[in-house]
Each structure stands twice: as structure tokens, then as C-alpha cells.
Amino acid sequence: MFEYKAPMRDYKFVMQELLTCDKHYQTLGYDEASTDMVDAILSEAAKFTEQVIAPINQIGDQQGCHWENGKVTTPDGFKDAYKQYVDGGWPTLSQDEDFGGQGLPHSINMVVSEMLSAANHSFSMYPGLSHGCMSTLEFHGTEQQKSMFMPKLVEGTWTGTMCLTESHAGTDLGLLRTKAELNEDGSYKINGSKIFISAGEHDLSDNIVHLVIARVTDSPAGTKGISLFVVPKFNVNDDGSIADENGVSCGSIEHKMGINGNATCVINFDDAKGYLIGEKNKGLKCMFTFMNGARLGVANEGVAASEAAFQGSLAYAQDRLQMRSLTGVKNPKGDADPIIVHPDVRRMLLTQKSIAEGGRALVSQLAQLVDITHAGNSDEDKLAANNRLALLTPIAKAFLTETAVDSASYGIQVLGGHGFIKEWGMEQLLRDTKICCLYEGTTGIQALDLIGRKVLGTKGVLLNDFIDEIKVFCKRNENNSVSLLAHTLVDYVELWSEVTHEIGIKASANPDELGAASVDYLMLSGYITLGYMWAQMAKTAQDTISKNPDEKDFYLAKVQTAEFYFARVMPKAHGHLACLASGAKTMMSMESEHFSF
Amino acid sequence: MFEYKAPMRDYKFVMQELLTCDKHYQTLGYDEASTDMVDAILSEAAKFTEQVIAPINQIGDQQGCHWENGKVTTPDGFKDAYKQYVDGGWPTLSQDEDFGGQGLPHSINMVVSEMLSAANHSFSMYPGLSHGCMSTLEFHGTEQQKSMFMPKLVEGTWTGTMCLTESHAGTDLGLLRTKAELNEDGSYKINGSKIFISAGEHDLSDNIVHLVIARVTDSPAGTKGISLFVVPKFNVNDDGSIADENGVSCGSIEHKMGINGNATCVINFDDAKGYLIGEKNKGLKCMFTFMNGARLGVANEGVAASEAAFQGSLAYAQDRLQMRSLTGVKNPKGDADPIIVHPDVRRMLLTQKSIAEGGRALVSQLAQLVDITHAGNSDEDKLAANNRLALLTPIAKAFLTETAVDSASYGIQVLGGHGFIKEWGMEQLLRDTKICCLYEGTTGIQALDLIGRKVLGTKGVLLNDFIDEIKVFCKRNENNSVSLLAHTLVDYVELWSEVTHEIGIKASANPDELGAASVDYLMLSGYITLGYMWAQMAKTAQDTISKNPDEKDFYLAKVQTAEFYFARVMPKAHGHLACLASGAKTMMSMESEHFSF
Structure with missing residues (x-):
């Protein structure tokens, strides 16, 4: 087993040198996010993830989680590590001060999350899910819901989940069958069964706050009749203390390829009490x-x-x-x-x-x-x-x-x-x-979202804005230390424009052309997007090298890595380009019954 | 769990229609390998693999093998299935009649092996290793060695292994430390420890015949001092019966990502009695x-x-x-x-x-x-x-x-x-x-073998022969039902020639260019080679379609799959081509100590 070390030098390069986070935080009014403060936080996070979280990664995989009579036990060491995580104040980092958070920028939390995940993917998902739950409550919850759930979630003594999938409804959430029936007190009675609920049940926290999509009894079928509810494992008194058990139970956990230290649960809702979040039938939004x-x-x-x-x-x-x-x-x-x-x-x-x-x-x-x-x-x-x-x-x-x-x-x-x-x-x-x-949506779903909704769905506006920015960068650097990269990048970007245009034309005649191009198009977009990041990093590094810095080797390695990326990684885009250029025809011609004889 | 079905229709297409195996077997004098006989064997193999071998695939993964005091127990059902495999005469299929084999062509056994492996990869490795052991004995063993080991191996009541790797010597076999000392009776005393020995110890057979590479005490260092020995788990009497235990023991088994039903063993040789196979110091050959x-x-x-x-x-x-x-x-x-x-x-x-x-x-x-x-x-x-x-x-x-x-x-x-x-x-x-x-050699090792030894090492003769054959095929089909495929294929083949030539020139100036190009070159070669197979299959299918056959849908699906391969799979070669075109420079410029800071 290798020993995980947080890449501190690279965080400094990316945040401070490449993305000038000092200026960014100042502009946004995050006065406490000074360089010294960020350094101190990341150093502590490195120590914590290297010394507490990484050492229980392998044992988490070996032991997995155990289910017995609805209770889930996490692997040895997880409970103690989670307590240290809470005691260290880590869940509060980028949360609102109104709920006990430290009010620091989300981008700092993102770095801490990378460390957690690199050290122990399974463990990192417990706080990861809480984070999503909190964002949703913060954006869409009522004041009462926020005061009911947020302080404990921010503190970390409660954790959160997202309950979407049902056995017959994965990508196609419009098929969901979980029902919500209005109670007299304005709350809802939730009935149904959800699967694949990460961190759905465990022994790390005092309560689990489920965000659940369901269909209100009088709502239409399909995606237009989906509403979002918050459904706690234990009901909550007005003062925020834990009351009786809600009708929420864990029916079983999955045996999986990996992330064995995180419980992937079947969660059953039997007359569970839930509260509508946001507008009725606008749950997907x-x-x-x-x-x-x-x-x-x-x-x-x-x-x-x-x-x-x-x-x-x-x-x-x-x-x-x-x-x-x-x-x-x-x-x-x-x-x-x-x-x-x-x-x-x-x-x-x-x-x-x-x-x-x-x-x-x-x-x-x-x-x-x-x-x-x-x-x-x-x-x-x-x-x-x-x-x-x-x-x-x-x-x-x-x-x-x-x-x-x-x-x-x-x-x-x-x-x-x-x-x-x-x-x-x-x-x-x-x-x-x-x-x-x-x-969170397969690669195929991301690819359809990109080409269908984000690129063609906006008539190319979002993409063209990005491409224009890249072209400005390339123009500005056409005669300096990164000119070779800039010239190469601009060629790729031209290809990207062209192929987008071609897909748009083909798709207007045949919608299957969208799906046929989607994943290759996404990968092509990825290689070029990362190329832009590497060109920017090479520029930052070259500028520093020209000042003959102490850490010249570090900056030289950055430039060499950029050159390697342009020479041996980004060209993979040509394979994707060649594949998608052939379009949908050969993918769609075979009858479904003729795939096997 | 899906239910494995042997692809019988495709075997018929490939063996009889594409590769006209009837004629092939007749030419070679395999008179018994008639169409009816081949059909009967493959039908039985399908039944056996679907009904006996596939059903124990998942349980094999779940249970794995167990080691206790040097003994290895295979998962539930493996022992019984292996007995049925032996009783069915499967190990004898393509073995020499002199040793109790059926003397059928190896190409029939290859199809049976595919079924076994698709049904249960772990199980299939037990007979798979025996097969390699038998080939080696047959080619290089003395008459006495053959009569000592072959009949039981052919019967399947003994199994075989190949013992190459040591903890510090994987790809680099020249580093091996296992020693062989000549005994007075002409046998050798083997001492050393081998790792990663598939099927090295188990409960399926009465004896295990290890082929072991070792260095005779007076042999030179490096690969020039490697000799090959046959070392049985139990010594064998002159009449072929089992005698006493040899100094061979299983020290432990590995815990692995997969193939859990096959025991991957540490095998220790302590004054084990072994017999030289082939010439001394020519073991690698x-x-x-x-x-x-x-x-x-x-x-x-x-x-x-x-x-x-x-x-x-x-x-x-x-x-x-x-x-x-x-x-x-x-x-x-x-x-x-x-x-x-x-x-x-x-x-x-x-x-x-x-x-x-x-x-x-x-x-x-x-x-x-x-x-x-x-x-x-x-x-x-x-x-x-x-x-x-x-x-x-x-x-x-x-x-x-x-x-x-x-x-x-x-x-x-x-x-x-x-x-x-x-x-x-x-x-x-x-x-x-x-x-x-x-x-059996990582992808990287295969890639070096291809570009270094097989292509450039023969001054391109082997590759040019193959390319010429493909060009003849394309020429012959430039104006018929597969002309589009033929035209595309010939373009790819030209690229293959060109890039081979370019790598040769670069490598003569800098040997690192070989390694730098190797894996991308291999993948490119693979896409083109499979393209040639698909073009041939499309031709066979189109010829049959022109005769308006009963199973027209089957042949049409073949043509459609060929068209898909040419449109959406083979073009991935362009990604590999674009990557390898950049050469070694960006791969070799970074100092080894500068990969991380």
C-alpha cells in the first residue's frame, strides 16, 4: 500500500499562482480567506487526511459495511475518524455562518474534499453527500426547514443523502413510483422504496436527513409531477432535538465492485413524514x-x-x-x-x-x-x-x-x-x-447533457463564449515562451467549432446523431479543455522561470508536463474525432433482434 | 447474473464459412476432424460449459481459494466440475494419440477453450496451464520425460504449471535466483522461491507438474544462464505411479483483484528433484x-x-x-x-x-x-x-x-x-x-516484442508479408460489395507502413523511440489487423447474401457489424497514430526526481 501525501506544492501553484485566489477572495469579500489562513487550513487538512483518513482506506475495503436488522455498521475506524472530522470543524468550513459555519469560500472546501477522496474515497462520501444536502436546503428550503436541519448538518452530527433512484427508474426519473400524500398539518406522508442510496444508513451520525423525490398523489405522470421532500430518519422537535423514529428504514445494502466502506442502501419509506422543498412538481429543478x-x-x-x-x-x-x-x-x-x-x-x-x-x-x-x-x-x-x-x-x-x-x-x-x-x-x-x-449521471448522460442541452440547446452561445476566451489566450501568447502550445491549441479549438457545427446540422435532420456523437464529442471537449488549462499553467510557469526562481525545477516540470500533455495525451482527441465523424448510420442500422443469433 | 450461451452460430461462420476448416483439416491429414465431428464436439462443449462450468463462476469469485498449511482448497463445485471435465475426455482433445490423446487439431481445442474461459475464467486456467506444460514437454522433453509425465497430463489427472516469476524478477528473468545443482543420477536439486504461480497448488488433481526456470550452479549470470526443469509435486516411479513427496510446497496464495477461483501461489522449492528439459542454459528458448x-x-x-x-x-x-x-x-x-x-x-x-x-x-x-x-x-x-x-x-x-x-x-x-x-x-x-x-507479459512487453523483435528485428520482412497479403485482398475487392471497406483498409495499411518506417529511422538514432512508440504502435496494429478480419468476414457474408440464403439476417448483421467496426472502432487508430507521431522527446525530458515535489 502506497502512502498518500497531499500534493501541497501543487495546491499552492494552482490556487495562488495560476488562479490568484487572494485577489479572487478579496473581490468576493471573503476577507478571512487570506493566504496564511488558506495555507493553515490546507496544512491541517493534509495532516488529517494523511494520518487519520488514509490509514483506514484499505481496511474499509476489506471489511466493508455490515447490515443487520436494518442497522448498518461501518468498517473499523470509520466512526472514530468521523468523530475527529466533526471535532476538527471540517464540515463547517464553507458553510454559512448563520448556521454555525465558518463562511469560507467553497473553493477551499473543494481542495479539502480532494484530499479526503484521494485518501479514502468511501469515507469521503459521507461528508460529500451531506454537502449536497446542505446546498439544496440552503437554496430551496424554507426558513423553518433550514433552522430545523442546517445547524446539525453543518456541525456534522447529522448527515444527509439524496434519494432519487428506484429499481425501475435510474436515468429515467419520470418513471418513479414513490408517493407523497398531503397530511393535514401541511407535511407529507411518503411511501416507496429507493435504491443505491449512498450513505443511506450508517453508525456515524445521530440523524440522517434524506432528500427524496416523490410524486404527490394528484400530480401528473412523468417528470412534470416530481416534487422534492426532506425526510429525516428521526423526526425533529421544534427545538431541533431528536424526537421519535420516522417511517424510514434500510432494507439491505449492496455488494459492490468497490467503495465498500460506504453503505449503498435500499431505503424504504413507510408512511414517513416529509416536508416539501421548493414548489410542488418542481422537484427536478x-x-x-x-x-x-x-x-x-x-x-x-x-x-x-x-x-x-x-x-x-x-x-x-x-x-x-x-x-x-x-x-x-x-x-x-x-x-x-x-x-x-x-x-x-x-x-x-x-x-x-x-x-x-x-x-x-x-x-x-x-x-x-x-x-x-x-x-x-x-x-x-x-x-x-x-x-x-x-x-x-x-x-x-x-x-x-x-x-x-x-x-x-x-x-x-x-x-x-x-x-x-x-x-x-x-x-x-x-x-x-x-x-x-x-x-450522478453516467458518462453517457453527461455527454447528452453537454451536446444536447448545454451546446446545441443554447445555440452554441455557452461554447462560443468559452472558445472565444481560449482564442484570446492563444492570440495573446502567439509569440512568447508558450507560442507552440498556443498555436496547437488554436487548431484544436477550430476543430472543436467545426465539429460542433457539423453535429448540429446532422442532428437537426436526425436526432439520433446527437446520441451517436455524444460520448466521443465529450471526450474531445475534455482533451481540449484540459489543453487550455495546461497552456495556462505552462504560461504561469514560464513567467516564473524567467524570473530565475529558487524552485526552478518545479516550474520546469510544469512546462515539461504541459508539453507531454500536448504531445501524447491531447492527440487522443483525434481518435474521437475520427469516430464521431462517421455519424449515426452504422450504429442504428442493425435491428435490435439481430444483435445475436 | 447473465446466462452464458456459447455462440454456436458464430463458430460455424468463422470455422466453416470464413476459414473453411474442412479443407484446412483435410490438407493437414486430420481425417477425423470432419464437419460432423467438429459440430458434435462443439455442441457437447457448449452444453458442458453452459451447464457445468458457468454456474460455478460467481461462487468461485465469492469464495475464492483457501490456503491452510500448504494445502489449497478450490471453491465449491470446482472439484466436481474438474472431474467431469476429465471424465468427458476434454483434456485429451488435441493431444498426441501416443499419450492417450484424441489427436484432433489444436484449433478445435481453441474454440473449446474460449467457451471455458467465457463461462468461467478462473476454472479455465487449470486446464489452460496444463496445456502449455504439455506443449513444452512434447517439443523439448526427452522420451523418458514424456512417458513419465505426458499420459497423466493428457488424461487430466495431473495438471501443469509454469514457474518463472520471482519476487524481484518479473519481466527481467535474467535476475532469477532459483538454483539447480546437478545430482549424481543426472537429475538436479532445485532451490528457490517462485511467485504468481497460477494453479500452483490445488485439490483438483493427483499430481502437479511444474516447469521451472532456474540457474545451474556453474551457469553464467543473466538470461544466458537460465535452464528449464520439470519438477513434479510428487516424485514419479518408473512405471508412472506416484512415489514420495518432492521438496515442493505452497507457501501462501495471493489476494487478488479477480480470478479468485484460481489459486495464485508462492511455490517454494527446497532440495526438490528436477529434470533438465532441453539444453542447459537454453531454458528461455x-x-x-x-x-x-x-x-x-x-x-x-x-x-x-x-x-x-x-x-x-x-x-x-x-x-x-x-x-x-x-x-x-x-x-x-x-x-x-x-x-x-x-x-x-x-x-x-x-x-x-x-x-x-x-x-x-x-x-x-x-x-x-x-x-x-x-x-x-x-x-x-x-x-x-x-x-x-x-x-x-x-x-x-x-x-x-x-x-x-x-x-x-x-x-x-x-x-x-x-x-x-x-x-x-x-x-x-x-x-x-x-x-x-x-x-504472460504485460501489454508493454508485447508492444516491445512487436516493434523491436518482430517488426524492426526482422527488417520489416514479417510485417511486409502480412501487408502484402492485405493489399492483395484489397486489390481483389476494389470493385465489389466490400469495395468501400477495401479502399478504407488499404489507406490504413499505407499509414501502417509509413509509420513503421518512421519509427525505424527514429529508433536507429535513439533506442528510446522504440519504447516511446511501442504501445500506441501495437494498438494501431491491432485495429488494422482486426479491420482485415472484418473485411474478410464482410466479403464472406456478402457472397452468401448474393445467394439469397435462409439465414439472410445473420449475414446482414455480419456486414453491418463490419461497417460499424470500420466507422466507429478502427478510427481509434488515428488517436494512437497522432500520439506516437510526437515521439519520445516529451516522455524522456523530465528528470526522474522531478516527477513529484
Whole structure:
């Protein structure tokens, strides 16, 4: 098992040097988020995740969660670690001061979340789900609901969930059958059964606050009749104390490929008491508050997984002696050279590194946009931030999780046979990470959201804004230290424009062209988006190098990683481009019954 | 859990229609391998694998193997199933009649092996390893060694292994430390410890015959001092009966990502008695007899995994109702359409299908070449077959296993959240399949073997022969029903030639260019090779369609799958081409110590 180390130097580079977070926080009025404060928080978070959370990652996988008579027990050490998490005040970090939060920007919490997830994906999901629950209550809840639930959620002594999926209704939420019936006191009686509820039941907190979508008895069928409810495991008195049990029970937990330390539950609602959040029949809209935040959170899990895979692979590659370099002995004192001398091992390591660091830059930039949606100085700023988030969230979610699975898979390959053995931790990483391509909307769903809703649905406005920004960047850098990258990037961006236009034309004649292009289009968009992040990072690094800094090696490695990304990772976009160029025809011609004989 | 069904119609198409196996077997003098006989064998194999072997696949994963005091117990049902396997005469199928075999062609056994592996990867490895052990003994053993070990191995009451890896010597076998000391009676005393020995110890057979590489005490260091030995678990009397225990013991078994039903053992040799196979210090050469066969066997496991992933995904996609088709309701009686109507689901299914069926055609053709190496009518025929096998084995091994992992991953994606749940069997498939990219030489090692030894090492002769054959095919079909495919294919082949030439030039200046290009080059080669198989299959199918056959739908689906492969799978080669075109520079520039700060 490799030892997780929070990449502190890279956080500093991304937040302070690339994204100038000092200025960003000042502009938004986050006066307490000074450089010193951010440093102190991240150092503490590093210590906590390295020393408390990472050590229970492997045991969490081995033991899993246990269900007995409706009660779920988490693996050894989880309960104590969660208590330390609460005692350390971590849940309060970016929450509203009105509810006991520290009122710090969300972008700081995003970094802490990356550390938590890299150290222990399963553990990180317990606070992760609470976070989404709190956002939704904050945006859409009544004052009474907020005062009822928020203080304990912020404190962390209660946790939250999101209950959407039913056995026959996953992507297609319009099919849901969970019913809500109005009680005389204005509350609702909820009946139904939900599946795949992460952190749905466990022994870490005193109460669990479920956000549940259901159909009110007189509501229409389909997605237009979906409402959102808050349904606590234990009812809550007016003073916020816990009352009697609500009609909420955990029917069983799933046996899964990974994230075994997190309980994935069947949650049954039997005449459970719930409270309507937002307007009746507008539940999907409210739910998307949760969902968009959650999708960015999953993108962050992708970054965390690529980082962890890189760390595990790098440690092995620097240590393992096997064969000699083709260009001559590099380690004359040993029986063989460390495998990091071999080009293909470097290809895998640098791919992991460029995805982890490029992804971190992207997610951090998106987290700053989230800060603006909360604390922006004008409605225009907020709208612009929301629009950019709308465009880039599905890209970040799907691209950074698909490439995270690649990173984890490379992790196994770098270790060879040892990668397949549990004790090294690399195979767990692949098993834990694969869920990221599924939950909060599969890769296919993100891809449809991107091309259908975000790109063509806005007549290209959101995309063109982004492309214009990239072109301005490339123009400004066409004659300096990153000019090669800028010239390459602008070519890719032109291709991106063209292919978008072509898909639009094809799709207007045949809607299946949308679906046929979707995933390849998303991956292409991802490679180019990360290319833009790397070009910006290379520029920041080159500017610093020109000042002959102490840490020249660090900045040089940034430039080299950018060059590697442009040479050996971004060109994968050409494969996706060539595939999607062929359109839908060969995908749709075969009769469904002729797939097998 | 999906129910495995042997793809009988496709076997008939590939073996009889595409590869005209009747003629092939007649030419080689396999008179007993008539169409009727082959049909009868494959039907029995289908029944056996579907009804006996597949049902213990999931329980094998759940229970795994257990080690206690050196003894290994296989999962429930494995012992009985293996007994049925032996009683059914399956191990004898393609073995020499001199040792009790049925003397049938190896290519028939290859089909049976695919079924076994698709039904239960872990189980199939027990007979799989025996097969490699027998080939090696047959080629390199003395008459006495053959008579000592072959009859029981052929019968299946003894099984075999291959003991290469040591903890510090995986790819780099030259580092091995296991020692062999000559005894007075001409046998050797073996001392050392081997790891990752599949089927190294178990409760299925009466004896286990280990093939072990070791260094004779007076042999030189490195790969030039490696010799091969046969070392039985129990010593064997002259009459072939079991004598006393040899100094062979199982120290422990590994806990792994997958193939849990197969024991992966540490095998300790303590003054074990062994017998030299082939010449002293020529062990690696002998071992490659085992290895080349084993690599083709692993390619076949890749085909099996893609087939199983396709079957599991297809069953779900035809059954699961979710959302409506973008081009209008397809299932008006249901609440939603089956997800097979959605383009992206079809993209995943057709990718799995085209890889499984294309891979099957490739492996079957290679298996016919193996037949020729055994029973060819002239040395020229045998040499030609060996040369083509030398070129295509690393391609088949690495490409068909990398794409098998993709197929298994798509299997999870098609099922959405259910794909992550153990009971559906799709996540097991991914876990079981990932080992194929590692054992018998990782993907990286296959890629170096291809570009270094097989392509540039022969000055391009092997590749040019193959490319010439493809060009002749394309020329012959430039004006008929498959002309579009032929024209596309010839363009890809030209690219293949060009890029090979370019790598050769770069590598002569800098050997790291070889490693830098290797994996992308291998994948490119794989996509083109499978394209050739699909073009041939499309031609066979079109020829039959022109005769207006009863099963027109089957042949039409073949043509449609070929068109899909050319439109949406083969173009992925362009991504690999674009990556490798950038060469080694950006991979090698970073100092090893600068990968992390």
C-alpha cells in the first residue's frame, strides 16, 4: 500500500499562482480567506487526511459495511475518524455562518474534499453527500426547514443523502413510483422504496436527513409531477432535538465492485413524514442544485483518483529495478535500472500526472466559479459563472472520471503483476473509481447533457463564449515562451467549432446523431479543455522561470508536463474525432433482434 | 447474473464459412476432424460449459481459494466440475494419440477453450496451464520425460504449471535466483522461491507438474544462464505411479483483484528433484514454446471476455426500459423504450460485438497456423506459419486483452449503477479480465516484442508479408460489395507502413523511440489487423447474401457489424497514430526526481 501525501506544492501553484485566489477572495469579500489562513487550513487538512483518513482506506475495503436488522455498521475506524472530522470543524468550513459555519469560500472546501477522496474515497462520501444536502436546503428550503436541519448538518452530527433512484427508474426519473400524500398539518406522508442510496444508513451520525423525490398523489405522470421532500430518519422537535423514529428504514445494502466502506442502501419509506422543498412538481429543478454540485464533486473525485494512482505508480516505478534502459545503464550499482527509465512506464506516469494536475486546475477554476455564484458582486457575474459552470460541469464530470479510470488502470500496469494484488492498493483504486463514471449521471448522460442541452440547446452561445476566451489566450501568447502550445491549441479549438457545427446540422435532420456523437464529442471537449488549462499553467510557469526562481525545477516540470500533455495525451482527441465523424448510420442500422443469433 | 450461451452460430461462420476448416483439416491429414465431428464436439462443449462450468463462476469469485498449511482448497463445485471435465475426455482433445490423446487439431481445442474461459475464467486456467506444460514437454522433453509425465497430463489427472516469476524478477528473468545443482543420477536439486504461480497448488488433481526456470550452479549470470526443469509435486516411479513427496510446497496464495477461483501461489522449492528439459542454459528458448502458446491462449481469453461482456450487456439492454428513443416511441406498450434504442448504448454493444467476433476470427486463424506448425506438409509451410504467428501473437495478446477490458468496462456502463453491483456479474468480468493485460507479459512487453523483435528485428520482412497479403485482398475487392471497406483498409495499411518506417529511422538514432512508440504502435496494429478480419468476414457474408440464403439476417448483421467496426472502432487508430507521431522527446525530458515535489 502506497502512502498518500497531499500534493501541497501543487495546491499552492494552482490556487495562488495560476488562479490568484487572494485577489479572487478579496473581490468576493471573503476577507478571512487570506493566504496564511488558506495555507493553515490546507496544512491541517493534509495532516488529517494523511494520518487519520488514509490509514483506514484499505481496511474499509476489506471489511466493508455490515447490515443487520436494518442497522448498518461501518468498517473499523470509520466512526472514530468521523468523530475527529466533526471535532476538527471540517464540515463547517464553507458553510454559512448563520448556521454555525465558518463562511469560507467553497473553493477551499473543494481542495479539502480532494484530499479526503484521494485518501479514502468511501469515507469521503459521507461528508460529500451531506454537502449536497446542505446546498439544496440552503437554496430551496424554507426558513423553518433550514433552522430545523442546517445547524446539525453543518456541525456534522447529522448527515444527509439524496434519494432519487428506484429499481425501475435510474436515468429515467419520470418513471418513479414513490408517493407523497398531503397530511393535514401541511407535511407529507411518503411511501416507496429507493435504491443505491449512498450513505443511506450508517453508525456515524445521530440523524440522517434524506432528500427524496416523490410524486404527490394528484400530480401528473412523468417528470412534470416530481416534487422534492426532506425526510429525516428521526423526526425533529421544534427545538431541533431528536424526537421519535420516522417511517424510514434500510432494507439491505449492496455488494459492490468497490467503495465498500460506504453503505449503498435500499431505503424504504413507510408512511414517513416529509416536508416539501421548493414548489410542488418542481422537484427536478431543485434536485439539480444538488446534482450540479455533486457532479463537480465527482469530477473532483476523478482528480483525486488520478493523483492517488500517480503517487502509487511513481513510488513503485522509482523503486522497482527491472531491465536496463535501452540507452545505457542508469543505475550501475544495482542489478537493473529503476523502471522509471523505460519510456512506456514514463508514458503512463506522465499521463496520470498530466490528468491529475490538469484536472485539479480545471476543478479549482470551476470551484472559483461556484464561489462567484454564491458571493459574486453582480447578477451579471453570477450569471456568467453559472453559464460557464453549466458548460464545463458535464465535461469535468465525465472526462475527469473516465480518465481517472485510465489512470487507475495504468496504476495496475505500472506495477505489473503486483498491480493485481490487493495489498498494493492499486486494484482497489480502480474498483473504487469506476463508480465515478456511473453515479450522478453516467458518462453517457453527461455527454447528452453537454451536446444536447448545454451546446446545441443554447445555440452554441455557452461554447462560443468559452472558445472565444481560449482564442484570446492563444492570440495573446502567439509569440512568447508558450507560442507552440498556443498555436496547437488554436487548431484544436477550430476543430472543436467545426465539429460542433457539423453535429448540429446532422442532428437537426436526425436526432439520433446527437446520441451517436455524444460520448466521443465529450471526450474531445475534455482533451481540449484540459489543453487550455495546461497552456495556462505552462504560461504561469514560464513567467516564473524567467524570473530565475529558487524552485526552478518545479516550474520546469510544469512546462515539461504541459508539453507531454500536448504531445501524447491531447492527440487522443483525434481518435474521437475520427469516430464521431462517421455519424449515426452504422450504429442504428442493425435491428435490435439481430444483435445475436 | 447473465446466462452464458456459447455462440454456436458464430463458430460455424468463422470455422466453416470464413476459414473453411474442412479443407484446412483435410490438407493437414486430420481425417477425423470432419464437419460432423467438429459440430458434435462443439455442441457437447457448449452444453458442458453452459451447464457445468458457468454456474460455478460467481461462487468461485465469492469464495475464492483457501490456503491452510500448504494445502489449497478450490471453491465449491470446482472439484466436481474438474472431474467431469476429465471424465468427458476434454483434456485429451488435441493431444498426441501416443499419450492417450484424441489427436484432433489444436484449433478445435481453441474454440473449446474460449467457451471455458467465457463461462468461467478462473476454472479455465487449470486446464489452460496444463496445456502449455504439455506443449513444452512434447517439443523439448526427452522420451523418458514424456512417458513419465505426458499420459497423466493428457488424461487430466495431473495438471501443469509454469514457474518463472520471482519476487524481484518479473519481466527481467535474467535476475532469477532459483538454483539447480546437478545430482549424481543426472537429475538436479532445485532451490528457490517462485511467485504468481497460477494453479500452483490445488485439490483438483493427483499430481502437479511444474516447469521451472532456474540457474545451474556453474551457469553464467543473466538470461544466458537460465535452464528449464520439470519438477513434479510428487516424485514419479518408473512405471508412472506416484512415489514420495518432492521438496515442493505452497507457501501462501495471493489476494487478488479477480480470478479468485484460481489459486495464485508462492511455490517454494527446497532440495526438490528436477529434470533438465532441453539444453542447459537454453531454458528461455524452451520456455518460449510455452509462452507463445500461452500468449495466444490469453488472446483467446480476451475474446471470451468480450463475448461474455457483450452477452451480459445485450440481455440487459434488450430488457431494461428507460427513456424514449429520440426519434419517437419504439415500445408503445411499455412505460419506456428498451435502452438498446439509444445510440450510445448501441455504440457500446456494437463495439463489444465487433471486438468479440473480430477477435474470434483472428484467434481462429492463428489457431489454424498452430495446426500447420504441428502438421504442415512442408517445412516451408511450417516456417511461414511460424513467422505469421510470431508477428501476430503479440498483437492478438495485447490488443484483444486491452479491448476486452474496454468491453468489460462498457458492460458496466450499459448496466449503469447495476453494473457496479456484484450480482449482475459484469464487475467480476472486469476484475477477472484485467489480469490478461498483465500475465504472460504485460501489454508493454508485447508492444516491445512487436516493434523491436518482430517488426524492426526482422527488417520489416514479417510485417511486409502480412501487408502484402492485405493489399492483395484489397486489390481483389476494389470493385465489389466490400469495395468501400477495401479502399478504407488499404489507406490504413499505407499509414501502417509509413509509420513503421518512421519509427525505424527514429529508433536507429535513439533506442528510446522504440519504447516511446511501442504501445500506441501495437494498438494501431491491432485495429488494422482486426479491420482485415472484418473485411474478410464482410466479403464472406456478402457472397452468401448474393445467394439469397435462409439465414439472410445473420449475414446482414455480419456486414453491418463490419461497417460499424470500420466507422466507429478502427478510427481509434488515428488517436494512437497522432500520439506516437510526437515521439519520445516529451516522455524522456523530465528528470526522474522531478516527477513529484
